[in-house]
Amino acid sequence: MTETPAPSSPLTxxxxxxxxxxxxxxxxxxxxxxxxxxxxxxxxxRGPVYGMSIRDASFYLGLLGLAQFVPLLMLAPVTGWTADRFERRTIVRIANGVDLIIALALTFFTWSGTLTLPSLFALAALHGAARGFIGPASSSITPNIVSAEQLPRAIAMSTIAWQAAAISGPAVAGYLYASHPTSAYVFSSVSLIVSILALTPIRRVVPPPMARDRHPLRQMLDGLTYVRGHRFLLGAITLDLFAVLLGGATALLPVYARDILHVGPQGLGELRTATAAGAAIVALWFAFNPLKDNVGVKMLFAVAGFGGATILFGISTWMPLSALALALLGACDMFSVYVRSSLVQLHTPDAMRGRVSAVSGVAISASNELGEVQSGVAAALLGPVGAIVVGGAAAVAIAAGWAYLFPEIRRARTFAPPPQIQETVA
Incomplete structure (x- = not known):
């Protein structure tokens, strides 16, 4: 009997x-x-109704991140357990449906001129809850439809799709908003409908059955217990957590676009595009040239580079230099994300992937959304430039500190999981 040859690429x-x-x-x-x-x-x-100063409005941008993070954190045990208990494709479609409802609500509020700060915060919180369910289920689908050998390339290609959207989406939305504010959210709504439809032909992805002798609450906490018991995973996840938490500049991009670089909503989309473009170039490289050696050390250097690029962006007042700094920032961040994502997926048994991905997702969201809170508070105290420069320096320090606190990261040569996990990741 002739064996079916292994796929030459995830795209097949x-x-x-x-x-x-x-x-x-x-x-x-x-x-x-x-x-x-x-x-x-x-x-x-900043408008006439609320009339806030730049620092006060920056602080509210930070609170927007907190509004998205709190529901994700509170739901994390449930979202990870759900991804390991129910059909994963269906979970993603339902959560995307919630985001579609949010986009339609924003369309209506913008069209009718009834937007308020409370309504924006409420919809941001609902989006945070939806993201909590999407992350663990979506990240657990890929290892079930490609082989372990193809997984690093599949992760790179998946990231290319993400970054391609991040490059073009905000830029298109920025121009649409400048021409007619409502059209930006119509664009989002149509995109989400297409995404839900595209998931339908994929075969059902049902996780392995859970042990029936353990209480669901204990099962929900198993992901956290697993990460705590594996210093390598703990170090990789927390490295990204603290580096981006302290060094993130994304939350303050509206401040730079409106009041420092004076480029408006179109410029905001271009700044977001620059970050995503740098990340996409790195992801495209890894899709065809997978990283093979010294993966841990290279991840540490990438995090340090992320901090340096953040400092450069913070001090720039020239749009081309700011865009270049964000492109470098995105490239370094993508390098780190690629290594961490591959290591986490390959070092986690399939039956635990949803719950471990939920822990990783909380860390990523904490670094992003709580990073926005940190940026808002720091900007209120130090001003936006001081906040970003100090944060970038902190990210460099985190990379150096983690190299010594977690020698397991420095010693990681390849993506290969330990023998006891190799038998269960397939």
């Missing part, structure tokens, strides 16, 4: 192609929606 797998399509359109819709929502919040806070 039909389900993976549909997954990439769904991921692209989902992120095209949600990233565009979140970027415009942030700009509208800052513009509303």
């Amino acid at each position: 797998i039909r389900d993976f192609r549909y997954f990439l399509l769904a991921r692209f359109f989902a992120n095209w819709g949600t990233l565009s929606m979140v970027v415009i929502l942030g700009y509208q919040l800052y513009e509303t806070a």
Whole structure:
């Protein structure tokens, strides 16, 4: 009997192609929606109704991140358990449906001129809850439709889809918003509908059955217990957590676009595009040239580079230099994300992937959304430039500190999981 040859590329797998399509359109819709929502919040806070100063409005941008993070954190045990208990494709479609409702609500509020700060915060919180369910289920689908050998390349290709959406989505939404504010959210709504439809042809992805002798609450906490018991995973996840938490500049981009670089909503989309372009170039490289050696050390250097690029962006007042700094920032961040994502997926048994991905997702969201809070508070105290420069320096220090606190990261030569996990990751 002739054996079927292994796929030469993840792109030869039909389900993976549909997954990439769904991921692209989902992120095209949600990233565009979140970027415009942030700009509208800052513009509303600075407008005649609220009349806030730059520092006060920057602080509210930070609170927007907190509004998205709190529901994600509270739901994390449930979202990870759900991804390991129920059909994963269906979970993603339902959560994308919630984001579609949010986009339609923003369309109506913008069209009717009834946007308020409370309504923006409420919709941002609902989006945070939806993201909590999307992350663990979506990240657990890929290892079930490609082989372990193809997984690093599949992760790079999946990231290309994400970054392609991040490059084009906010830029398109920025121009649409400048021409007619409502059209930006119509764009997001249509994108989310396409994403939901693209997930339909993918075969059902049902996780392995859970042990029936353990209480569901204990099962929900198993992901956290697993990460705590594996210093390598703990170090990789917390490295990204603290570096981006302290060094993130994304939350203050509306401040730079409106009041420092004076480029408006179009410029805001271009700044977001620059970050995504740098990340996409690195992801495209890894899709065809997978990283093979010294993966841990290279991840540490990438995090340090992320901090240096953040400092450069913070001190720049020239749009081309600012865009270049953000492109470098995105490239370094993508390098780190690629290594961490591959290591986490390959070092986690399939039955635990949803719950471990939920822990990783909380860390990523904490670094992003709580990073926005940190940026807002720091900007209120130090001004936006001081906040970003100090944060970038902190990210460099984190990379150096983690190299000594977690020698397991420095010693990671390849993506190969330990023998006891190799038997269970397939």
